[in-house]
Amino acid sequence: MIGWLLGGLVALLVAFALLAPLESLRWWSSQGSVQTRRTLALTTKQPSTPPATTDAPGASPQPERYVVxxxxxxxxxxxxxxxxxxxxxHRVQKDLPQVRVIAEVFPYAANDRSLLQRATSGMWTWLDKRRYRHRESVAPYLINLRNVLQVLVSADPRYGPTFNAGLSLAIWDALREHGYVPGSGVPVTLVGFSGGGQMAVGAASLLSLLGVPVSAVSIGGVFGADPGFDHLQHFWDIRGGRDRLRLLGPLVFPGRWPFTPSSPWHRAMKDGRVTIYDGGPVVHEGRNSYFEGRRVGSDGVMPADRLVGILDTILGSPVPQTPLPPPCDRTPPRHATRR
Incomplete structure (x- = not known):
C-alpha cells in the first residue's frame, strides 16, 4: 500500500514538473507576445511626463517611490x-507615507491569473483551507510544490523569458492602476520573499525596457543569476542567520557558483550593486521567522521590528545610482523580441 502511495506521489511530482512550463508557453503563444510588443510600443511612443505635472489640481500626486x-x-x-x-x-507604509506599497500581484503565474481564477479553483481553495485545519496533512503542500516549480520556470533560461514577461506586465498593470505615470522616472522597488526573490529579479528586465528605474529587495530570497540583475539599479539581500532554505539559491543555480564570475549576479556584485543585510537569527518561515511579531528572538529583538527597520532604511533612502552594465554586455531580453 505504501509503495502504491509513493509511486503515486512520484508520478504526480513528475507530471507537475513536466506541465510547469506549459502555462507560460501557452500564454506567450496565444497572447503574450502580442501584449508584450504592444506594451513596449505604446510606452516608448508616449512622451515622458515629468513628475511635477502629476501635482496639478485634481491629479493624484506621484509618490517618491513605488514598492511592489x-x-x-x-x-x-x-x-x-x-x-x-x-x-x-502596514507599519512600513505608516513610517514612509511618501512610498506607495502594492501587495496584490500574484507572482506565480505568467497570465496574471491566481489559483482561484481557474477551472481548478475548487481544488486550490480546498487545499488552502485544509492546510490551516490539518497541519499534519501532506496534501496542502501541493500549493507550495506548484509554486516552487514556477520559480524554477522563471529561473530557467529556456522558459524564464516568457514567464518573466508575463509577470512584468502584471506588475506594470498594477503600477498603472495605482497611479504610476509612464516616463515619470519614479523609481520602483520589487520586494520578494522566498521564491518571490527570483520573481522580482526576473521581472526587472522588461520593466527596465518600459523605462522604469527598477531595484529589488530579497527577504530570505531563493534566486538564480537571472539576466534581470543587469537591469537592476540596486539589489538588497536580507539574509537570516538560521534560514537554511535561502541557501538553495547559491547551491542549485550555477550562475551563483564562485567559478562563474561573468554571470549577471557576479557582475552586480562586482559593480557594487548588491548590499547584504543581516536579518538576525531568524528561520525561513513559521515561529521566529522574518515576519515574527509576537515572540522576541534569541537575540532579544522582535524579528518583525528588525525587518521593518531594515525596510524603512532601504525604502526611505534614495536608490544608489551605480551605472548599469553597457547594453552590449547584457543578456538579450529574448521575450521582448521573439514571436
Whole structure:
C-alpha cells in the first residue's frame, strides 16, 4: 500500500514538473507576445511626463517611490499574504507615507491569473483551507510544490523569458492602476520573499525596457543569476542567520557558483550593486521567522521590528545610482523580441 502511495506521489511530482512550463508557453503563444510588443510600443511612443505635472489640481500626486511586494510560495492569489506580512507592510507604509506599497500581484503565474481564477479553483481553495485545519496533512503542500516549480520556470533560461514577461506586465498593470505615470522616472522597488526573490529579479528586465528605474529587495530570497540583475539599479539581500532554505539559491543555480564570475549576479556584485543585510537569527518561515511579531528572538529583538527597520532604511533612502552594465554586455531580453 505504501509503495502504491509513493509511486503515486512520484508520478504526480513528475507530471507537475513536466506541465510547469506549459502555462507560460501557452500564454506567450496565444497572447503574450502580442501584449508584450504592444506594451513596449505604446510606452516608448508616449512622451515622458515629468513628475511635477502629476501635482496639478485634481491629479493624484506621484509618490517618491513605488514598492511592489511579491510574497512567498505559500499563496494562492495576490491578496493571500499572511497576517504577519500584512502587519509588517502596514507599519512600513505608516513610517514612509511618501512610498506607495502594492501587495496584490500574484507572482506565480505568467497570465496574471491566481489559483482561484481557474477551472481548478475548487481544488486550490480546498487545499488552502485544509492546510490551516490539518497541519499534519501532506496534501496542502501541493500549493507550495506548484509554486516552487514556477520559480524554477522563471529561473530557467529556456522558459524564464516568457514567464518573466508575463509577470512584468502584471506588475506594470498594477503600477498603472495605482497611479504610476509612464516616463515619470519614479523609481520602483520589487520586494520578494522566498521564491518571490527570483520573481522580482526576473521581472526587472522588461520593466527596465518600459523605462522604469527598477531595484529589488530579497527577504530570505531563493534566486538564480537571472539576466534581470543587469537591469537592476540596486539589489538588497536580507539574509537570516538560521534560514537554511535561502541557501538553495547559491547551491542549485550555477550562475551563483564562485567559478562563474561573468554571470549577471557576479557582475552586480562586482559593480557594487548588491548590499547584504543581516536579518538576525531568524528561520525561513513559521515561529521566529522574518515576519515574527509576537515572540522576541534569541537575540532579544522582535524579528518583525528588525525587518521593518531594515525596510524603512532601504525604502526611505534614495536608490544608489551605480551605472548599469553597457547594453552590449547584457543578456538579450529574448521575450521582448521573439514571436
Amino acid at each position: 511586494y511579491l510574497s512567498g510560495i505559500g499563496v494562492v492569489d495576490g491578496e493571500g499574504i499572511s497576517l504577519r506580512e500584512q502587519a509588517v507592510w
